[in-house]
Amino acid sequence: MATVVFPVQISAVEDAEALHNAFKGWGTDEKVIVEILGHRNAHQRQLIRKSYEEIFQEDLVKRVESEISGDFEKAVYRWILEPADRDAVLFNVAVRNANKDYNVIVEIATVLSPEELLVVRRAYHNRYKRALEEDVAAHTSGHLRQLLVGLVSSFRYNGSEINAKLAEAEADVLHNAIKEKKGNLEEAIRILSTRSKTQLIATFNRYREIHGASISKKLLDEASDDYLKALHTAVRCINDPTKYYEKLIRNAIKKFGTDEDALTRAIVTRAEKDLKNIKELYYKRNSVPLEQALAKEVSGDYKKFLLTLLGKEE
Amino acid sequence: MATVVFPVQISAVEDAEALHNAFKGWGTDEKVIVEILGHRNAHQRQLIRKSYEEIFQEDLVKRVESEISGDFEKAVYRWILEPADRDAVLFNVAVRNANKDYNVIVEIATVLSPEELLVVRRAYHNRYKRALEEDVAAHTSGHLRQLLVGLVSSFRYNGSEINAKLAEAEADVLHNAIKEKKGNLEEAIRILSTRSKTQLIATFNRYREIHGASISKKLLDEASDDYLKALHTAVRCINDPTKYYEKLIRNAIKKFGTDEDALTRAIVTRAEKDLKNIKELYYKRNSVPLEQALAKEVSGDYKKFLLTLLGKEE
Numbered sequence: 001m002a003t004v005v006f007p008v009q010i011s012a013v014e015d016a017e018a019l020h021n022a023f024k025g026w027g028t029d030e031k032v033i034v035e036i037l038g039h040r041n042a043h044q045r046q047l048i049r050k051s052y053e054e055i056f057q058e059d060l061v062k063r064v065e066s067e068i069s070g071d072f073e074k075a076v077y078r079w080i081l082e083p084a085d086r087d088a089v090l091f092n093v094a095v096r097n098a099n100k101d102y103n104v105i106v107e108i109a110t111v112l113s114p115e116e117l118l119v120v121r122r123a124y125h126n127r128y129k130r131a132l133e134e135d136v137a138a139h140t141s142g143h144l145r146q147l148l149v150g151l152v153s154s155f156r157y158n159g160s161e162i163n164a165k166l167a168e169a170e171a172d173v174l175h176n177a178i179k180e181k182k183g184n185l186e187e188a189i190r191i192l193s194t195r196s197k198t199q200l201i202a203t204f205n206r207y208r209e210i211h212g213a214s215i216s217k218k219l220l221d222e223a224s225d226d227y228l229k230a231l232h233t234a235v236r237c238i239n240d241p242t243k244y245y246e247k248l249i250r251n252a253i254k255k256f257g258t259d260e261d262a263l264t265r266a267i268v269t270r271a272e273k274d275l276k277n278i279k280e281l282y283y284k285r286n287s288v289p290l291e292q293a294l295a296k297e298v299s300g301d302y303k304k305f306l307l308t309l310l311g312k313e314e
Numbered sequence: 315m316a317t318v319v320f321p322v323q324i325s326a327v328e329d330a331e332a333l334h335n336a337f338k339g340w341g342t343d344e345k346v347i348v349e350i351l352g353h354r355n356a357h358q359r360q361l362i363r364k365s366y367e368e369i370f371q372e373d374l375v376k377r378v379e380s381e382i383s384g385d386f387e388k389a390v391y392r393w394i395l396e397p398a399d400r401d402a403v404l405f406n407v408a409v410r411n412a413n414k415d416y417n418v419i420v421e422i423a424t425v426l427s428p429e430e431l432l433v434v435r436r437a438y439h440n441r442y443k444r445a446l447e448e449d450v451a452a453h454t455s456g457h458l459r460q461l462l463v464g465l466v467s468s469f470r471y472n473g474s475e476i477n478a479k480l481a482e483a484e485a486d487v488l489h490n491a492i493k494e495k496k497g498n499l500e501e502a503i504r505i506l507s508t509r510s511k512t513q514l515i516a517t518f519n520r521y522r523e524i525h526g527a528s529i530s531k532k533l534l535d536e537a538s539d540d541y542l543k544a545l546h547t548a549v550r551c552i553n554d555p556t557k558y559y560e561k562l563i564r565n566a567i568k569k570f571g572t573d574e575d576a577l578t579r580a581i582v583t584r585a586e587k588d589l590k591n592i593k594e595l596y597y598k599r600n601s602v603p604l605e606q607a608l609a610k611e612v613s614g615d616y617k618k619f620l621l622t623l624l625g626k627e628e
Contacts, residue, residue: 005421118432121469131471134508144459153467155435157445190459194448 001276003311005252005304007040012047015040019048028067030301037076038308042083042272049080071260072302078268079309087112088123091132091152102148102226103233104265105136107244109151110237111271114158121152125238143185143227150193151234157196161281167199172214178222185227192234200238245270246281249290258297263306271309290307315590320353321603326361329354330369333362342381344615350518351390352622356397356586363394385574386616392582402437403427404579405446405466412453416462416540417547418579419450421558423465424551428472428485435466457499457541465548466509471510478520481513485521487531492536499541514552559584560595563604572611577620585623593624 015036015064022032040048052060061080065073078086094104112120124132133153140148170191177188192200207215216239219232236244248264252259270278282290291312295303329350336346354362359510365536366374374393379387392400401422408418411459438446447467454462484505491502521529530553533546550558563580584592596604605626610619 118469125469125471125473127477129471129473131469131508133468134471134510137504137508141500145500149504149508150463150467153464153469154447155432155439155445155467157439157443157448159439159443161443186455186459190451190463194445194451194463196445196448217529 001274002272003275003279004039004041004218004271004309005311006041006044009042010040010047011238012051013055015048016052019052019060023063023067029073030068031304033064033068033076034301034305034308037079041285043054045080046082058157067297068301070300070302071264072300072305074260075264075268075305077304078264079305080125083269083272084116084119084123085127086269087120088127090134090269091120091124092135095132095135095139098136098148099144099226102140102230104143105148106151106233107237107248108269109148111241111244114154114156117152129218135282143189143225143228144230146186147189147193147227147230147281149231149233150189153219154196155192159196160198161196162199162202162220164202167202167206167298168210170195170203171210171215173208174203175211175218178215178218179227188231190225192231197238204235204239242274242277242281245274245278246285248277249282250286253293253297260298263294263298267309275310315588316586317589317593317626318353318355318585320355320358324354324358324361326358326365327369328437329358329362330366330374333366333374334370337377343483344382344386345618347378347382347390348615348619349623352394352619359394360396363623378501381417382615384616385578385612386619388506388574389578389616389619393619394579394583395436397583397586398430398433398437399441401434402441402446404583405434405438406442406449406464409446409449409453411461412450413458413540416454416458416544419462420465420544420547421551421562422583423462423468424548425555425558428468432464432469457503457539458544460488460500461503461507461541461544461548464503468507470508475510476513476516478516481516481520482524484509484517485524488517488521489525489532492532492542500577502545503541507551511552518549518553541549544550556588556591557593559588559592560599563592563596564600567607567611574616576611577608577612581620581623589624 018032018036022029034049037045049060050056052063053114061077062075064080068076077088081089091108094101094108096267098105108120109117121132124130133149136152137145137149173184173187177184187294191203195203204215211218216235218231219228219235222228245266248262252262252266266278267275279290282293286293291307294307294310295305298306332346332350336343350362351359363374366372366377375391378394380388382390392403395403405419405422408415408422412419422434423431438444442449447463450462450466451459487498487501487505491498505517509517518529525532530546530549533542533549536542537553559580562576566576566580581589581593593604597605600607605621605624608620608624612620
């Protein structure tokens, strides 16, 4: 369930004009930006962007970038973009730093549905004039490259069929790959980057039955190399995206200095999808509402904007 | 340019009925099958298949399979299928024999446009309830797997931009990979499976300028392993599909016993695309019209059907 609250009907022209007024003169009325853009769904934001371009002959995204700054700017910028285009931007930012941000690549590639991932790959072409896998491959090497390229290029089968025998056999392959670290690593990469998510979840369940602990736990104990950590992220995102994001947000808040990048990414990308479920899990897990925890860690317009996307009403 | 000749307007119902009559009683009137199906484009064939199903409550494809046999059956069966579905079938047949038929996988994956390949991958899901790359990966290993999975999963950028500096640098990488065989092989696979075709052709051109011979020629001289042969096929298909198919057909005809699988695949898949250009190149290269060369090597209804797809009129 989504958290963002938006009116059923909007006037894109009025919104564009209100935003333009907020930019005018000295200083910017950030409150208007939060009020309008924080309460519009993806389709409405695109209509506003179009109207703004038509009326004022300038790109709303560029104007916003020049009017505000810091984490607030980053969050609003990502929020205005059409979702597939936003994911293309997130991929690109991570790719340019692929050896550090490989977990972001794994996260986006595995959380998106197979069809959504195709749309993002098309958006990546349009924006960067290159293929996503082309950039990922050019910035990585070895097993990490193999896994990341496999994950971003995959077009998994999306059906609900499960092959129980295969799940059993591949639970074994994964176990050996984790235990021996080398040997079957290519097989582990093959399994995680090509099998359907339903099949993989069956394999992970079988793994837990046989080995008495989840594969995610085992990987965490063994993960020393980047590609094993990347495998760990892939398993978590495929297994339970809600749980993955709850922890991402929890760690981002807990971190000394707060990890604003992770926080912004989680809230902006999930606000129109399952942020409500993530919020509920957060409360269950931490006994503090996410809004309250967040309010203590961030401040200013950035805080107001994130809280708005989380569904908080004044 | 296509070769297949078809009427502007057809009656799918009349065609379905004529086919049904051809199947009735003892024996089949193969002439009718050739006459009708050999003169219908992909859209018209789908309409006929639909009408046939509606009128006679049976699948035309299944009925054809039970009525005729051998190479004729295979050719008609592949021809009736919707092109993306046909490519999915061709992929699957090759995948099940991937260590022998990897060249077919390379051929289809590289000749299709990036968007066409996506449509075929979707057709593969529908037909086999698995992902194409999933099956390719499960049937191969090592460098051959890396290359084949890379090729079938790629969604290359399709624009016309060329980065000349990159072409020069990657011509070098490819040269080293071929010369030293190991070392940079993963880089060669990365380049061939992710760069845009326009960029790759620029790289191949640069290669020829620097090394005085085409990369395809160099690969042919050095190709001992399967993955180098597969690289060779990939280079040829990306560089010039018309030239590739002319040679495929030439070799299929020249071969002792004739390679009907290759012949059928080339003619059926190209008849609605560029078979006219392939035919012209064949004539230029062999000084014999393709129809004439073909007529000497194959026979019966299979021959009549292929000649019909080649545009020959009685």
